Amino acid sequence: MENKRNRTECKKKLYDRAEIGTIRKNLHGRIRVALVYPNTYHVGMSNLGFQSVYYLLNAIDNLVCERFFLPNNRIGNITSIESGSPLTNFHVVAFSISFENDYLNTLSIFESTGIPMLSDARGDSHPLVIAGGIACILNPEPIASFIDCFLLGDAQQLVENFFAIYDPHSSKDAILKKIVSNVHGVYVPSFYNVSYNGDNTIKSFIPKSFAPETIRHSISKDKTLNPAFSAIITPDTTFADTFLIEVTKGCPHGCRFCSAGFIYRPPRFCSYSLVENLIKNIPEKKETHFKQNKIEQKTKFRIKTNNNI
Secondary structure (H helix, E strand, C coil): CHHHHHHHHHHHHHHHHHCECCCCCCCCCCEEEEEEEEEEHHHHCCCHHHHHHHHHHHCCCCEEEEEEEECCCCCCCCECCCCCCEHHHCCEEEEECCCHHHHHHHHHHHHHHCCCCCHHHCCCCCCEEEEECHHHHHCCHHHCCCCCEEECECHHHHHHHHHHHCCCCCCHHHHHHHHHHHCCCEECHHHEEEEECCCCCEEEEEECCCCCCCCCCECCCCCECCCCECCCECCCCCCCCEEEEECEECCCCCCCCCCHHHHCCCCEECCHHHHHHHHHCCCCCCEEEEECCEEEEECCCEEEEECCC
C-alpha cells in the first residue's frame, strides 16, 4: 500500500515537470479553491472545460486555484498538483463533472479526504462544496444531497459573479443566501423542499422564500463566442502536446439525443481574429504563419480545434 502511495506522488511530480502553462500563486492571503476533476489526471486534463475553469479562476487576483485528480490506481493521498496541499486546506472545493459515471468517484473523494459526504453534515469549518459541468446542467438531482451549491451554465459569467460575492469568513448559510439572490444560474439544494413520487421522479419542488422558483442555467448574451482554450499543455492527455481551441459552442441542428443542441442555444462562433490571436500566444511556440484562409503552424505543439458538436 505504501509503495502505491509513493508511486502516486512520483507520478504527480512527473506530470508537473512535463506541463507547460502551470499557474502557481502564493496560497497566503487568498481565497483558496480546489478544482477537482473526479477522475484521473489523463481524463481530467483532456477536458477543455476543466482547463478553462482553471484559467478563469486563477485570473482572479485574490484567488488561487489548484487542481486535484483521482490517483491512477485509486489508492493514495489526494493532494494538489501545484503544491501538494490536501483538499481540506482550501476554502472552496469545486467539482467539474462532465459524466454521470463520475458521480461515484466524487463520493470516493469525500471518503478518502475525510470531508463529510452529505451537505447537511458539513459545517462552517469544512470547505464549501460547489459543482458545475454538463452533467450538473442536465440533472443535478442525483448528487444534490452532497453538494452545497451548483453553478449551472457558462463558467465565464458564473465564476466571476460567484467569487465577487464569496467571503471565506462568512458562514456557509449566509454566503449562499447572498449568492443565490444575486447570481443567475445558481442552485442551492438545501434552499428547496423536494418530494418524490414512488418511482423517484420529482413530485414537488418548493423553494424557500428567498430562493428563485425556477433556476435557469446562465448563458452569455454575447453572440460572439469567447472560446475556451488549453491553459496547460501536457503530454499526458488524449490530445498529447496539443493546444485546443473551442471555435464553436452549441449546434443549430437540435437532434433530440444530443444535449449540445439544446443547452448551448443559440450556437455561438469564435471570430477568426480571436483564434489567430490565441495561436500567436501559444506557450513556448517556435514559429507560426498566418494567411486569411489558412493557418500554417511550425510549432512544437499540434493545434486542434473543438467545435463542441
